[in-house]
Amino acid sequence: MATVVVPNKPVVVNPLKQSQTLGAALAFLGLKGMMPLLHGSQGCTAFAKVILVRHFREAIPLSTTAMTEVTTILGGEENVEEAILTLVQKSQPEIIGLCTTGLTETRGDDMEGILKDFRKRHPELDELPIILVSSPDFKGALQDGFAAAVESTVKEIPLPGEKKTQQITILMSSAFAPGDVQQVKEIVTAFGFTPIIVPDLSASLDGHLDDSYSPITGGGTTLVQLHKVGSSVFTLALGESMRNAAKILQHRFGTPFEVFTELTGLEPTDRFLQFLAELSGSSVPEKYRRQRRQLQDAMLDTHFYFGRKRVSLALEPDLLWSTVCFLQSMGAEIQAAVTTTRSPLLEKLPIDKVTIGDLEDFEQLAAGSDLLIGNSHIAAIAKRLGIPLYRQGIPIFDRLGNGQFTKVGYKGTIQMLFDIGNLFLEAEEASIKDTNIYGDW
Structure with missing residues (x-):
């Protein structure tokens, strides 16, 4: 059982976590015909859009209610109505995902009341699903907002039917x-x-090219x-x-x-x-039986490089759990684990402690590790500490192919084994590059 540590710091230094709003928007981007609508200032939406565009290198549809100083004080009901009507006219979405932000959550906008009044004034849009999710960015993290968006979706959209x-x-x-x-x-x-x-x-x-822009x-x-x-x-x-x-x-x-x-x-x-x-009542297909044998061989090839290696991670709780369990199964040791938000998994982690903190905490805890794992914001820390970095999470803006990368199943595990194993191998080669292993000829 791990001890969950929350540093008593007056300010966050070098933030690790992404906002709930970003997580909710990301979840909504997995629904077809969707337009995520962030109820807040233009800057909130622009910042989220930049992060997602840099990570996926794709056009990201996001819209905003464009709250100003005046509407923030007087209320954002008109902004929400105008934004939805504009989207219907110009973008014709099949679904709208309405996400709150720290600005409007702090003010205390009655979002359910605003939507109820909107429905009364515009009965012609009764067939347009509008999924409301509370995603304040002053608490929680990306994982919380993502989960909240999925919960709101399954609460409102599915219909009963014959199994x-x-x-x-x-x-x-x-x-x-x-x-x-x-x-x-x-x-x-x-x-x-x-x-x-x-x-x-x-x-x-x-990462694919559509026939036409949407x-x-x-x-x-x-x-x-x-x-x-x-x-x-x-x-x-x-x-x-x-x-x-x-x-x-x-x-x-x-x-x-x-x-x-x-x-x-x-x-x-x-x-x-x-x-x-x-x-299903059926046997495992031969395709996956062979992939399993390939994974076993990959584990034999790579376990020499994983054994007793000290790894430090800074990831969202779900991803932290799966990565820690995988590394320990290969014989690696977890030196430090830093995460963004609370989760029932944290106390169950098979390590001594996990810290809910920022990248300053991570840099202090990770010194002396053999490998760092986290998003691209850790690259500067890795350079200062002289430790290799394996990129995981969001955002990753200094590597290509984030939309295609896979780490699940036998095939994905093989890819992770070789990617991380190669980092360990390169580090070992670099440590002996100035040593004349052949002696004098």
Whole structure:
């Protein structure tokens, strides 16, 4: 059991966490025909947009209610109404995701009342789903906002219906990149299931060229699929932060669920595939049996480089959990773990302590490590400490391919093994580059 440490500091130095608002917007980007609408100042939306554009290197649809000093004091009801009407006229979204920000949450806007009044004044838009999520950026972190958006979605959109024997719902947490979502989709489909992924970032932010430009999301979970979620026979919640959303579906439709906190590594992938085999009544496809043997061979090839290596991580809780478990399964030691927000997983981590802090805390705790793991903001720390960095999380703006990277399943685990193993190998080579290992000839 880990001890959760919260430093008693008067100010955050070099922040690690991203805001709840950013997390909610990211979740909404996994829904097709979506336009996330941030209720706050233009700067709030611009900042979130810059982070997402730099990370995915894609056009990111985001809009704002453009609150000013005057409307912040007098109230933002007119701004919300005008923003929605403008979006309907110019962008024609199929769904609008309305996210609050610290500005409007601090003021205390009655968002449910504002939406209720809007519906009364514009009955012609009754068929337009508007998903409201409370995502203040003065508390919580990206993972919290992402989870809150998924919870609001499954609470409002799915409709009851006759159960479909092969249809299951998969709730994906913020720990999974678009490439991860695609890999999960392929695995589940191989067992004969028809999965509905919520949200499906693999169809919107995987990095692809559309036939024509669209001001709204061109891919993701469709509104029709969201309506059918109530007909699923089972829910797979991938990531501890998806547990509450799965409970909502269980309460609304009686859908049983199972939570998988990690899908990286041999044993977690074994458990996931065995569960799918039992749920479907079929055997594990030969394709994945071979991938398992490939992973075993990769573990044999790389475990020499992982053994007793000291690793320090700065990640969101769900991603921190899965990465720590994976590293320890390969014989690495966790020197420091810093995260952004509270989670039931933190106390269960198989390490001495985990710190909810900032990158100043991380830099102090990580000195002397063999490897750092975190987003691109840690690159400067890695350079100062002279320690290799393996990039994980959001944002990663100094590397390409973030939409395609995968770390789940046997195949994704192999990729992580070789990527991290190569960093360890390069570090060892660099440490002996000035040594004449052959002696004098």
